Amino acid sequence: MSSGRISKLAGLLLACAAAGCATGASAETNLKVFVTSQGQPAIWRTLLDQYEARNPGIKVSVELGGTTSDMQAQYLNTVLTAKDSSLDVLMLDVIRPAQFAAAGWTSPIATDMSAYLRAYAEANTIDGKVVALPAFADSMFLYYRKDLLDKYGLQPPKTWDELADAAKKVADGEKNPNLQGLSFQGKAIEGAVCTFLVPYWSQGKVVTKDGKLDFDREAATKSLALWKGFADSGVAKKNIAEVATDDTRKEFQAGNVLFAVNWAYAWAMSQGAESAVSGKVGVARLPAIKGGEQATCLGGWEWGVSAFSKHQDEAKKLVEYLSSPEVSKYMAINGSLLPTYGKLYKDADVTKAVPWFADAQPIVETAKPRPVTPRYNEVSEVIRTTVNAVLAGATTPADGAAQIEARLKRIIR
């Protein structure tokens, strides 16, 4: 063979290797999925293993996001601004689709959204296009120690004042310096945006109306003062400004918290082998500001296909599977992630595994969304850093409310 023909053959083989066209054996597609560490990643992995077994030729690897939603957003912003193609499928917090769609970072998915809970069909449809598919639903709940409330003849509180009274009664009786009355998120993380909004909304106020800022400074002051009051009176611990979502989960699970504000994922772990409170936990609606309504924050995560993925068809197929009723049911049963399909809330297998899901659908359906805007990152930053500053004692509730208003005015016009 002439050296010219040999180099031509070598060139062909190299091109083939680069394009993944294996000779003889069938080609393999490797997909990389970005998964939030807040959403039971190990359980998603078992489903991905099953998907690989059902789809020969597809291999799926997982990249785990940082411990908070805002850390994950920061990372994804860097990767996607660089048009990096290494991630094919992205698990996104429900507050992100508007920004990701505006930036052109996710590929539209042609699908019918009518079977999903309406909030998620809406959050993922931007300018008439479906930009991601629901992974799991979520909202904030009040976790409480059923055993301790029973011991003191108490009911789950319906107002924050009742909660403070109950916490005091239990603290006086238990005399346990390690028992916190209430744990919530005061660290400058995404969860603190909901910390601020829950009592704000409870007063019947909105943040935006018809896309314009409609801020109530008095309601904001009251919200910030409520949380600071819990820290000052000893219902919450002094360094609540350092507490992130998973800290609340761990401290509650260790038996050191009477009431906790948390998302649905915390349930499965509170019932696990490593929990000190298994069988002693109740879940209820979050309390209201006296005279107001019991409001909560809409959470949840979505599956998007990266616009830069080199495997668009395979990634969309995987996302459709991950968003299917079969998977939603599996994650509800095994990971206590709330279903994205209404019919699963009364499913006998689901309610057997997580009894309180039977009453959770109306709570999720009336949960309020955080402001929907492509500039959500900035909105979030303003709110969460101010909540944190107030709880750390660096700003008063009134000044904090004024700062939030002034800064939001420059973002939402």
Ligand code: GLC
């Ligand atoms: C939960 C929610 C998500 C929220 C986050 C904040 O994961 O599902 O929407 O932003 O908590 O910590």
